Amino acid sequence: MIKPGIFISFEGIDGAGKSTHIEALAAAFRAQGRAVTLTREPGGTPLAEKLRAMVLNDPMDALTEALLIFAARRDHLVQVIEPALARGDVVLCDRFTDATFAYQGGGRGFDLGMLSVLEQWVQSVQGLPADMIRQPDMTVWFDLAPEIAAQRLSGARVPDKFEAQPVEFFRRVAQGYAQRAAQSPQRFARIDAARDRHQVWQQITSAMVRRGWLAIMVAANGGPK
Numbered sequence: 430m431i432k433p434g435i436f437i438s439f440e441g442i443d444g445a446g447k448s449t450h451i452e453a454l455a456a457a458f459r460a461q462g463r464a465v466t467l468t469r470e471p472g473g474t475p476l477a478e479k480l481r482a483m484v485l486n487d488p489m490d491a492l493t494e495a496l497l498i499f500a501a502r503r504d505h506l507v508q509v510i511e512p513a514l515a516r517g518d519v520v521l522c523d524r525f526t527d528a529t530f531a532y533q534g535g536g537r538g539f540d541l542g543m544l545s546v547l548e549q550w551v552q553s554v555q556g557l558p559a560d561m562i563r564q565p566d567m568t569v570w571f572d573l574a575p576e577i578a579a580q581r582l583s584g585a586r587v588p589d590k591f592e593a594q595p596v597e598f599f600r601r602v603a604q605g606y607a608q609r610a611a612q613s614p615q616r617f618a619r620i621d622a623a624r625d626r627h628q629v630w631q632q633i634t635s636a637m638v639r640r641g642w643l644a645i646m647v648a649a650n651g652g653p654k
């Protein structure tokens with residue numbers, strides 16, 4: 430019998446440590462015999478990757494940005510995430526809609542009510558009850574002070590449009606995440622991302638073990654390289 434799919438998103442400000450841990454978590458699930466779809470937003474399909482390049486590099490007004498991000502999300506959901514969940518995969522997604530509320534809503538100050546309307550439209554998918562939309566089963570939220578994230582990223586790569594924003598922008602983004610977490614406390618697993626890599630890994634895998642998704646032994650043997 431096919432195991433039900435699991436949808437896990439990873440969130441946090443730029444430089445919080447998501448990418449460092451996602452690969453290791455994918456390896457841990459694979460070690461348990463689970464198929465994993467590792468993907469990201471904006472992006473994850475050829476069309477959505479084209480939209481990503483525009484969103485991350487081209488100047489545009491806040492509504493245009495929000496519409497492009499949700500267009501990319503719709504394509505990603507229909508082409509990749511829904512089929513993977515139907516196959517029974519574990520879907521690990523580097524960012525999802527909480528990022529839109531945090532960056533476009535918190536960071537840019539875009540209307541949260543309008544984002545909620547777009548969220549309802551875009552995340553309505555076949556096979557779910559009419560009053561439900563697709564949301565991650567769990568959101569691993571890397572909570573980190575913007576000053577520490579900036580320090581970790583300094584000189585690491587050429588900053589994109591968002592990474593080049595001042596620390597005040599990331600304070601608003603961080604507040605946006607905190608607000609979303611307060612609205613869905615069951616879905617969010619808060620990680621103290623200021624800890625060292627090993628301690629961050631332990632917090633992530635503990636959250637997976639608590640849900641019964643990962644065996645303690647597999648969690649104990651893995652971790653970021």
Ligand SMILES: Nc1ncnc2c1ncn2[C@@H]1O[C@H](COP(=O)(O)OP(=O)(O)OP(=O)(O)O)[C@@H](O)[C@H]1O
Nearest residue numbers: 442443444445446447448449581582624625626629
């Ligand atoms: N716990 C940690 N302690 C110290 N440094 C860390 C830790 N986790 C990750 N780093 C380092 O911080 C930097 C940013 O990490 P990473 O790329 O994983 O962040 P990210 O959340 O994926 O960022 P982005 O969203 O901008 O891609 C990297 O140089 C990484 O090696």
Ligand SMILES: Cc1cn([C@H]2C[C@H](O)[C@@H](COP(=O)(O)O)O2)c(=O)[nH]c1=O
Nearest residue numbers: 443470471498524525528529532591592
């Ligand atoms: C999904 C999503 C992303 N963003 C921003 C956040 C980051 O700065 C970039 C993506 O870069 P990463 O290195 O892959 O993390 O895009 C956004 O503003 N709104 C969103 O919905």
